[in-house]
Amino acid sequence: MPFHDIFAPKDMARIFEGIYPQWDNAVYNGYLDRFGLPFQKKIGEFSKGMKMKLQIACALSHNTELLIMDEATTGLDPVVRDEILHIFMEYLQDGERSILMSSHITSDLEKIADSVTFIDKGKLLISGYKDDILESHGILKCDKSELGNIDPKDIVSIRMNNYGAEVMLSDRQSASYKYSGAIIDPASLDDIMLYYVHKDEREWNS
C-alpha cells in the first residue's frame, strides 16, 4: 500500500483534498463508516483487508470518471469482496463512470463486469461483452470415440479425462441444432478461460 504507516485516514483526507480538485470529504467519510475503518488509527496498525478498503475509499472519493484497479479484491474474504463489488456497482450506477479492473477471481468478474478480456502470457485470448461470451460458449461432454463427429470449427479445445472428453464449443446455440441429442452445459468464465489457454494444444488433460 503506497501510504506511509504513520498516516491515519484523517491525514489521507487532508492530503488528497488538496491534490484532487474534486475530492469529496463527505463521500470519503461515508466510505470509512461503511467499511468500519477508524478515522484516527494509524495505517500501520491496519490489517491487509482494512488497508485495501482504505485504498478503495480513497479511489472512490474524488469523483473520477475512470478507475483503473489492479487486483482490488485479491486477498479479501468473500464477505468483504461482495461488499466491495456492491460498492463498485453503486459507483457505476449513474452511467458516467467506468472501472477497468484486473482480477484472477473470475467469480467477481461474473458478478460485476460488463465486458471482459482474457490475457495469457501477454497474449489476448478473448475479448467482448461478458453476457455474450457466457451465452455463446458451452461444454459438450461425450465419449472419446464421438469426437470425430464434432466439426473442428466449432471446437475451442478439448479436455480429456478417464471418463471421456469435454469439448468447449464457441457457438452453443448453433451447436445445439447441429448436435441435437447432445447435452451442452453452460460454461463459466473460469472454464472458458481455461479452454482458451489450451486452444493451441487442442486436446489436453486436466
Added chain:
Amino acid sequence: MTKLRSLIFRELKVSKKLYIMRFLFLFAFIAFAIAGTFLFNSIFAEMPGKEKIIKTFTEMLSMLIMLCSTVFFADDTAFKSDLVSGWNNYSYVLPLTAAERAIVKLICFIGALGISVLFGMACVILINLIAGTQFEIGYVVLLFILIDFILLSKIIINYFVLRARNTDEYKKMKNTGSFICLASLICITLVILKCAGFDFAALFNSDSSEPLSFDILSELTGKMLWWLVPLTISLFAVLFAVIYHHSQYVYSGGVKIKKEKVKAEKTLDISAPHSYL
C-alpha cells in the same frame, strides 16, 4: 496553493520524527555551547592574554554551531520513507506536476534550514555577548559559504539518489553520490584557499609563549557577500532544476520513461459480440 499545502503537510508529517530529533540535538548543542562559554570565561578570567584565548574559543564554538545548524538538515529525510512505502511510484498517477513535486521538496528544505540557521545565528550572537567579543560580519559570510557547500553537496547527491526506485538502489546511489560529493568539495575547498592565497602554516602561531589563534574570520569580509548571495540563489535554482528534472521521469525496471500524455494508437473494439484474437 491548497495542493502545495497538502504536499507540504505530507512531507513534514513523514519527516516529523527526524526533524524533532535533529532540532533537539541542535538545541542540546546550543545549550552546551552557552554553558561552555560561561565556564570558559570563569576558567580563564585571571589568565594573562585571556582576551585572545576567549576570542579563539568563541570563534571555534561559533563556527561549530553554524556547521551543525547547516549540516543537520542537509539531507532529504522524506525520500527514503517514500521509497519504502511506494509513495514515489504512486505519486506519478496523481495530478501533480514535476514542478509542484520539486517546489515542495525545496520549500521543506529551505524551511528546515532557515529555522536551524536562525537558531544557530542567535546562539552565535548570544555566546559572543556572554564572552564579551564582537559579533563579526565574517560569521555571516561563513554562514553563506557553509550553505553553498551544503547546496552543492545536495545537488550532487540528489542527482544520483533521486533516480533510485527501491532501497537497494538508494543505498548504491547514495554511496556513489556521497563519494563524488566529498571528493568534489575537497577539491573546491583546496582550489578556493589556494586562489585566496591562504597559507595554512601561518594560520597557526608556532611560538609556544603565544596562545593558539585562528584568523579565518578576519579574511572573510562583508564585500564577499556581493558574490556569495547571488551564488547561493543560483545554487538554490540549480538544486530545484535537479529535483525537477528527476521528478519528470518514472524509473521503471531500470528504464527511464518521461511522464507525458500519450495518445492511444489502437483501440480495442468491444462493440462486436466477442472477438477472438
